[in-house]
Amino acid sequence: MKNWIIGAALLVFTSLQVAAQQQKRAEINPEERAKKVTEKMATELKLSDQQKAQILELNLEQAKKRQIEMEQDMAERKVKSQEMKVHQEKIKEVLTEEQRTKWEEMKLDQRKGRKPGGEVHQRRDMPRHKRGN
Numbered sequence: 001m002k003n004w005i006i007g008a009a010l011l012v013f014t015s016l017q018v019a020a021q022q023q024k025r026a027e028i029n030p031e032e033r034a035k036k037v038t039e040k041m042a043t044e045l046k047l048s049d050q051q052k053a054q055i056l057e058l059n060l061e062q063a064k065k066r067q068i069e070m071e072q073d074m075a076e077r078k079v080k081s082q083e084m085k086v087h088q089e090k091i092k093e094v095l096t097e098e099q100r101t102k103w104e105e106m107k108l109d110q111r112k113g114r115k116p117g118g119e120v121h122q123r124r125d126m127p128r129h130k131r132g133n
Contacts, residue, residue, distance in 0.1 A: 030063035037063075 028036075038056040041047060047055060092100055 030067045031060060034059035034063040 034056060037059050038052060041055055042052045091103070095103060
């Protein structure tokens, strides 16, 4: 019983640590990110104060650009998601109940054939061409 309690406590503690790390990672702003990268570079590369200041400026500029790009990507994903939902609803209105059921099955089959990154598995039945002679 004692081992079970210790195991459960470790599991809960580990879960909380992972959640805290993920939340912390999401909250890092461009300035903090640039400072962190610059400090690491300064330590590893033994940068002078002048170099460190220049590198910080460059890293900050890049971090701000990246932050803007990430925000734009998220906004585009939300728009595309909404458009897809509207499209799906319009299709559902056209189909009969039986067709909707079959369509849902088709969509599930498509999802099963995808890699975790969203890429579709493609079977290559054709032989590969050999290079050279």
